[in-house]
Amino acid sequence: MFNNPVTSLAHVKTGRLRALAVTTAKRASSLPDVPTAAESGLAGFDVGFWLGALAPAGTPRPIIDRLNAEMVKAVQMSEVLERLGALGVEPIGSTPESFARTIDAEATRWAKVIKDAGVKAD
Amino acid sequence: MTSLRRMRCANDRLGGARVALVAAALFAANVAAQQAYPSRAIKIVVPFAAGGPSDVMARTLAQRLNVAFGQPVVVENRTGAAGAIGAEYAAKSAPDGYTLLLAQVGDTISMSLVPNLPYNFQKDFAPISLVGQTAFILVTHPSVPANNLRELIALAKSKPGALTFGSSGAGAASHLAGELLKGMAGVDILHVPYKGRRLPPLIC
Incomplete structure (x- = not known):
């Protein structure tokens, strides 16, 4: 399991x-x-x-950058690391572009696994 | 004709100027909004119940953003439909930085698993950051004669369809991780979904 x-x-x-x-x-x-x-x-x-933060499409880029900068800082703070570590969560703090690539790769991969294995929703 | 054309040109120019002015005004408003951001409370939508990994991550981020921005950052749990209720709400909120979504791996699974989702996870959102990740651990009961994954794969190959694996539900990431492993290793292991917090059966 x-x-x-x-x-x-x-x-x-x-x-x-x-x-x-x-x-x-x-x-x-x-x-x-x-x-x-x-x-x-x-x-x-x-x-x-994985866990990630998103905003509705069309949110101005300077706002996305501001949120990104603060979130990347937040997940590296020692008390946050401790709190996340207790949950087994390892911090990442990627760029928006890298997260977009992760989403695309995940969507493609899971679509294939679901199709190949014939997975149906509960 | 000539004067008519000239008039039309003058009109076009005027129209063009008006568009440019409107665009400049909008641009100015946009810049002002961004400079003032955030000027009020930010909401982080969590599509799952309080206490889960998405919720704890959102509350942890909210606390830090509150300190950094000097504005309240609230977490709103909008549960239901395996995360689709909260994601739809966030997707249809104003794109102004005051409503965010704490998404997880399941959102990229639902895209292929749930028919007719009322939003497009790839197109209706602007990614901010992949903030964290938890590994799944492949565990067995100690009575299973396999000390590592290679031995488990060899065991599964010697007894096709005899082993089972549990997950938290059909279509859950833990289920798909198992299906991916089956495909990559070329083994036949039966999936047994278990919902809720009951301990799933082990590979045995």
């Missing part, structure tokens, strides 16, 4: 569950000894539960 590291962490530490791999490109800081799926033979496997 695929689970959030925080939900699994306690069970992994007590031995009730065995952690085989993490799904992201980098190892999780909460479970540094658990290899990534990519390290385990699935080259390029990189799936994460």
Whole structure:
């Protein structure tokens, strides 16, 4: 089963569950000894539960830049890192362009997985 | 004819000048709005319940933005339809920087999974920042004879369709992560969706 590291962490530490791999490109800081799926033979496997901020299309660019600058600063602050770390969330703080590329790549990838596997909504 | 044409040209020029003036006025208003931004409360829409990862991230950002901007930054939980209710509300809000959306991986899944969404996640939003990410962890019960992912894949290949994997629901990111793994590894493992907070079954 695929689970959030925080939900699994306690069970992994007590031995009730065995952690085989993490799904992201980098190892999780909460479970540094658990290899990534990519390290385990699935080259390029990189799936994460990501979080991002957006504004309605047409929001003036200077406003987007102002929000971006403050959010990038916010996720790097030590008390924020601590709070997010407790949830198993690793901070990113990307540029708007990089986030747009992530969204496009994710949309393309999930469309293919859903089609190939014949996934239907609940 | 000549004078008529001249008149028309004069009119065109006047019309052009008026358009330019209006555009200049709009531009000035736009610049003024941006310079004053933010002059009132900012709302971050979270399409999921309080306490979840989107909510905690939004509240954490809200706290910092409040200090940085000197304006209230409030989180509004608008739940329902796997995030579509809140996303639609944000997509149709004024593009003025006072309504934002805290989105997550599920928004790029719903695009292909949910028919007739009343908004286009790629076209109706302007990305600000990918703020954070959590890894999924592939776990098994210790009784499963696989100490690592390679061994688990070998086990699945030796017993096609015999293993199962759990997720928080059909179409959830944890489900699709499993389907992606199945496709990449070329194995047949049965998906068993579990909703809510019950512990899903393990690969066994």
